[in-house]
Amino acid sequence: MKIAYPHLLNFLKEKPSLDELSDKLLQLGHEHEIEGDIIDLEITPNRGDCLSLKGIARDLNYFYKAELDRDIYDENIPKSDFSFQNKAKDLCPNISFVEIEIDGSISGYKPYLENYFKDLKINKNNFFTDVSNYLAYETGQPTHCYDASKINDTLVLEKRNKKEKFKTLLGSEIELEGENLVFTIDGIAVDLAGTMGDESTACNNKTTKVLVECAYFKPEEILGKARQYNLTSEAAYKFERGVDYLAQESVLRRFLAIVSDHTKIKSLSIYSEQNKTDLQQINFDSDKLNSILGTNIKEKDQLKYLESLGFSNDKSMMVPSHRSDLEHINDLAEEVARMVGYDNIAAESLALGIKVKSMEQSLEEKCKNLFVSHGFFEVINMPFTADESESSISVDNSLDKQRAKLRTNLMNSLKNNLAYNQNRQKDSIKFFEIADIYTKAGQEKRMAALVNGRSNKNFKEFNAQLDYAYLKGLLNTIALELLGEELTYSHDSCDEYEFFEHITFKGKDIGGIGKLNNSLIDSKSKTPVFAFEISLESLNLSEKKIEKTSDFPAIFRDISMSIDNPEVLKELSETLAKSIKKMPLIKESFIFDYFENKKLNVMKVGYRFKFQTEDKSLTDKEVDALIKVLTDNALSINGVNIEGL
Numbered sequence: 001m002k003i004a005y006p007h008l009l010n011f012l013k014e015k016p017s018l019d020e021l022s023d024k025l026l027q028l029g030h031e032h033e034i035e036g037d038i039i040d041l042e043i044t045p046n047r048g049d050c051l052s053l054k055g056i057a058r059d060l061n062y063f064y065k066a067e068l069d070r071d072i073y074d075e076n077i078p079k080s081d082f083s084f085q086n087k088a089k090d091l092c093p094n095i096s097f098v099e100i101e102i103d104g105s106i107s108g109y110k111p112y113l114e115n116y117f118k119d120l121k122i123n124k125n126n127f128f129t130d131v132s133n134y135l136a137y138e139t140g141q142p143t144h145c146y147d148a149s150k151i152n153d154t155l156v157l158e159k160r161n162k163k164e165k166f167k168t169l170l171g172s173e174i175e176l177e178g179e180n181l182v183f184t185i186d187g188i189a190v191d192l193a194g195t196m197g198d199e200s201t202a203c204n205n206k207t208t209k210v211l212v213e214c215a216y217f218k219p220e221e222i223l224g225k226a227r228q229y230n231l232t233s234e235a236a237y238k239f240e241r242g243v244d245y246l247a248q249e250s251v252l253r254r255f256l257a258i259v260s261d262h263t264k265i266k267s268l269s270i271y272s273e274q275n276k277t278d279l280q281q282i283n284f285d286s287d288k289l290n291s292i293l294g295t296n297i298k299e300k301d302q303l304k305y306l307e308s309l310g311f312s313n314d315k316s317m318m319v320p321s322h323r324s325d326l327e328h329i330n331d332l333a334e335e336v337a338r339m340v341g342y343d344n345i346a347a348e349s350l351a352l353g354i355k356v357k358s359m360e361q362s363l364e365e366k367c368k369n370l371f372v373s374h375g376f377f378e379v380i381n382m383p384f385t386a387d388e389s390e391s392s393i394s395v396d397n398s399l400d401k402q403r404a405k406l407r408t409n410l411m412n413s414l415k416n417n418l419a420y421n422q423n424r425q426k427d428s429i430k431f432f433e434i435a436d437i438y439t440k441a442g443q444e445k446r447m448a449a450l451v452n453g454r455s456n457k458n459f460k461e462f463n464a465q466l467d468y469a470y471l472k473g474l475l476n477t478i479a480l481e482l483l484g485e486e487l488t489y490s491h492d493s494c495d496e497y498e499f500f501e502h503i504t505f506k507g508k509d510i511g512g513i514g515k516l517n518n519s520l521i522d523s524k525s526k527t528p529v530f531a532f533e534i535s536l537e538s539l540n541l542s543e544k545k546i547e548k549t550s551d552f553p554a555i556f557r558d559i560s561m562s563i564d565n566p567e568v569l570k571e572l573s574e575t576l577a578k579s580i581k582k583m584p585l586i587k588e589s590f591i592f593d594y595f596e597n598k599k600l601n602v603m604k605v606g607y608r609f610k611f612q613t614e615d616k617s618l619t620d621k622e623v624d625a626l627i628k629v630l631t632d633n634a635l636s637i638n639g640v641n642i643e644g645l
Contacts, residue, residue, distance in 0.1 A: 048241025052140030
C-alpha cells in the first residue's frame with residue numbers, strides 16, 4: 001500500500017521527519033520502502049486496519065497524537081425508502097446505503113482530493129468514483145457507487161451458484177461460476193460483492209444521482225475472488241483482510257461531507273442494517289502480560305499503550321471494532337511490545353543446564369550412525385496397521401478403517417517398504433527402522449533391518465548378493481562395539497522365516513534374525529531377503545561406562561581378511577572380541593567392508609580398529625605390536641587368510 005508522507009502528516013498533531021517516521025513504522029512492524037515522499041508499506045495480512053491513512057495514523061497515535069476525526073456530515077439524514085433485500089445476513093451482517101442527488105456542478109477538486117490523485121499518480125474517473133477511491137485511501141473502508149437512475153427494481157444481496165456473464169466496470173467480461181456473493185437486480189448480477197461492480201450500473205461524469213453502498217463482508221467470503229476472475233481490486237484486497245464492522249454509517253457521513261465540500265446536495269436519504277455490534281472482549285491481566293513479554297512494565301503504562309490504540313480501559317478489555325485480529329492476552333502483549341519496541345526489551349540470559357542423554361538414546365543414535373555408514377536407508381513408517389493379533393491395540397475413531405490397529409512389530413512395515421521399492425525396480429535394498437511398537441503388555445522401542453539384492457554395483461561383483469552373514473555381522477558389531485558384549489544365537493523354527501535364529505543378550509531373549517519366507521512377502525522376491533528385529537529396551541546398558549574424551553590423537557588401522565564360510569566369520573568375530581577385551585588401547589572396532597564371491601567360494605571382511613590413550617600420543621611401534629597380536633589370533637583360525645601374511 002502506497003501513502004504520501006504529506007498526506008499522513010495531516011493526520012498527526014506532531015510532525016515527525018520522514019526518517020523518524022520510518023523508524024517508528026519499522027518498530028511497529030510495518031516494513032516499507034521510501035521513494036521521494038511516497039511510503040510503500042508492506043502490511044501483513046492480519047493488519048487490514050492499517051490499509052489507510054487513518055489506520056497508520058492510529059497506529060502512530062501514542063508517539064505523535066493522531067488527529068483521526070475528519071469533517072463529517074452531521075445533520076439528520078432521512079431514512080431511505082429504496083427497496084433492498086439482504087438474503088446473506090450471515091455473510092454481510094452490517095450494510096448501509098445512502099442516496100445522494102447533486103445539482104451536477106463540480107468546478108474542481110479541493111486540495112486534499114486533488115493531491116490524492118497528483119501525488120500518487122492515480123488517474124481520475126468520475127466524481128463519485130473518485131470520492132469513493134479517496135475515501136478508501138483515507139479510511140480503509142471500500143464503498144461502491146451505483147448510478148441510482150439505473151436501479152429500477154429491488155436490489156438483492158444473495159449467495160448463489162449460477163453461470164452468467166458479467167461485464168466489469170473496467171470493461172472486461174468474465175463468467176461467474178460456482179458460488180458467488182452478488183448484488184442482483186431482477187435476477188441479474190450487477191455487483192460481485194466486495195470485489196467489482198458491473199458496467200451496467202456504473203457511474204459516469206453525467207451521474208447526478210448515486211446510491212452509495214458501504215458494507216462489512218466476512219473476509220473468507222471475499223478471499224480469492226479477485227484472483228479467481230483475474231481482477232485487480234483494491235476493495236477486495238481490503239475486504240479480504242478485514243474492515244471495521246461498525247464503520248459503515250460514519251464512512252458514509254464522511255462521503256457526504258466530501259460531496260458537500262464540492263457541490264450542492266439536492267436530496268439524500270440513508271438505509272442501514274446493523275446485525276453485528278458486539279465488541280470482542282479480552283481479560284486483561286497486567287502480571288500475565290509481563291510474564292509473556294519477560295518485562296516489568298507498570299500496569300498504568302500498559303493501559304496507556306493500549307488506550308492509544310483504541311482499547312477501552314477496563315479489566316475486561318474491549319477490542320476496537322477495527323481490530324478483528326485480536327483474540328487473547330497474547331495479542332495484547334504483542335501490542336504493548338510494539339509500543340515499547342522489541343529492541344527496548346532487555347534481553348535476559350537463559351539458565352541452560354546440560355542435559356545428558358540416556359544410554360538408550362545414545363545406543364539408538366549409534367545404531368543409526370552404524371547402519372547409515374554401511375549404506376542403509378532409515379525408514380519411518382506410520383504406527384498404524386491393518387494387521388491384527390491377540391496383543392493388538394485398536395484405535396478409537398480411526399480416520400482410516402484399514403489402519404485401525406497399532407503395530408505390534410516393525411517387520412511387517414519393512415516388508416511393505418521392500419515391496420514398494422522392488423516394484424520400482426530397486427535391486428539393492430538395505431533398510432532399517434527404529435521405532436516404538438504397541439501391545440497390550442505395553443510400549444517398547446525396537447530396531448529392525450532388512451536386506452535384499454545386490455551388495456555392490458561394482459562390475460566385478462555385479463552378481464554378489466546381500467546375505468545372512470553380512471546382516472549378522474552388523475548385528476554383532478552393535479553388541480561388541482557399542483555394548484562390549486557378545487550376542488548368542490539359537491536355531492528355531494518360525495512360520496515367517498525359512499531360516500531363523502533367536503538372539504540372546506546376557507541370557508535374555510531380545511529378538512530374532514533369519515531368512516524371510518519369500519512366499520509370505522508381497523513383493524514375491526526372487527532373491528533371498530534377510531532381516532532381524534530386536535528390542536533396544538531389552539539391552540542392559542548399566543555396565544556401559546561413559547569415558548572421558550582423550551586430548552590425544554587416535555590411530556586407525558584396517559585389517560582385510562579372507563574367510564571360507566559364515567561359520568568362520570562367527571568364530572573370527574568371537575576371537576577378535578576376546579582379544580580386544582585384553583587391549584584397553586583399542587577404543588573402537590567394527591566391520592567396515594564385506595562381500596562374498598560365490599564363484600571363488602571366498603568371503604572377504606574388513607575390520608577397522610581405533611587405538612587411543614588418555615595420557616599420551618601412541619607410537620606406531622605400540623600399535624604395530626597390538627595389530628600383530630590380532631592378526632596372529634585371527635590366523636590361528638582354520639579358514640582365515642590375510643593377504644601378505
